[in-house]
Amino acid sequence: MTFIKSLIAAAVDWFCGSSPKVLCGAHVWREGVAELRRRANGRRESGAFLLGNIEKDVRVIRKFLFYDDIDPHCFDNGIVEFNGRLLHVVHTECRKLGLRLVADVHVHPGGYGQSSSDRENPMDPRSGHIAMILPNFAKGEFVPGEFGIYEFQGRDNWINHSQEGKRFFKLTR
Numbered sequence: 001m002t003f004i005k006s007l008i009a010a011a012v013d014w015f016c017g018s019s020p021k022v023l024c025g026a027h028v029w030r031e032g033v034a035e036l037r038r039r040a041n042g043r044r045e046s047g048a049f050l051l052g053n054i055e056k057d058v059r060v061i062r063k064f065l066f067y068d069d070i071d072p073h074c075f076d077n078g079i080v081e082f083n084g085r086l087l088h089v090v091h092t093e094c095r096k097l098g099l100r101l102v103a104d105v106h107v108h109p110g111g112y113g114q115s116s117s118d119r120e121n122p123m124d125p126r127s128g129h130i131a132m133i134l135p136n137f138a139k140g141e142f143v144p145g146e147f148g149i150y151e152f153q154g155r156d157n158w159i160n161h162s163q164e165g166k167r168f169f170k171l172t173r
Contacts, residue, residue, distance in 0.1 A: 020170040021161075022103060022130060022149075024050075024061035029171055030141070032064035032105075037138040039066065040107050044078045046138070047106030049090050049123065051099040059102035059130060065093055067106070080106050082123065103130035107138045112148035112162065119156055127154040132169075144169040 032048060039046035048064040067074045067082050070089045074082045094100055104123040108115075112133040122129055133148035145165025150158045161168040 019058065020166065020168055021057070022059045022061065022169040023172055024052075024169070026171040026173060028061060028063070033134065033138055033142055035064065035066065036105070036107055036134065039068065040137040042137050042139065044075050044137075045080050045107055045109070046075065047080050047082075047104065047123075049101055050103040050105060050132075051090075051094055051097065052102040054100060054102060061102060062099055063097065064105075065090060079117070101129075103132060105132040105134065107134045107136075109137055111135050114148065114150055114158065114160075118150075119158060122152045125152070125154075127152060131158075143171065 032050075036046045036048065047067045049067070050061045050063075051065055052060045052062040054060070067080065071083045071086050074080060090101055101124055112135040114131075114133065118131065118133070122131060129152040131148075131150045131152065133150070134142050135147065143166075145163070147162070149161040149164070149168055151161060152158055
């Protein structure tokens with residue numbers, strides 16, 4: 001049944017001409033998620049800024065920049081409490097690498113729904129920012145459709161793209 005659903009989704013994508021809004025190399029994604037899992041250690045949240053390029057309105061993830069590499073105390077209470085005054089470090093790293101902040105990702109202990117803290121405190125407060133949430137402390141392999149994908153619209157408004165899966169976020173070779 002999953003194969004048939006995949007075929008139908010591919011046919012709809014082809015017919016409608018829709019393209020994903022986020023792309024990431026499968027090896028970059030797998031390595032980044034594995035590092036999130038390692039840092040979470042099954043007991044606390046972990047997260048990363050996702051750096052890359054924006055090409056024809058498609059965000060292409062090239063690198064994970066882990067929150068606690070910038071703010072070593074951001075998980076002291078077990079949840080993400082990133083010191084916003086350190087965001088300039090992210091932008092400095094982007095300039096150094098010729099990249100941009102294109103999204104962020106963090107893990108939750110249970111499901112992938114946004115907490116009130118997630119909704120009220122986007123890691124990048126600009127409209128259009130993409131925030132992803134991996135469930136179960138990132139235990140397992142995560143492909144689009146198995147985690148939360150949220151697009152910030154400004155003023156505590158978010159669009160939930162989680163169910164769009166590969167139509168919104170695609171892993172590439």
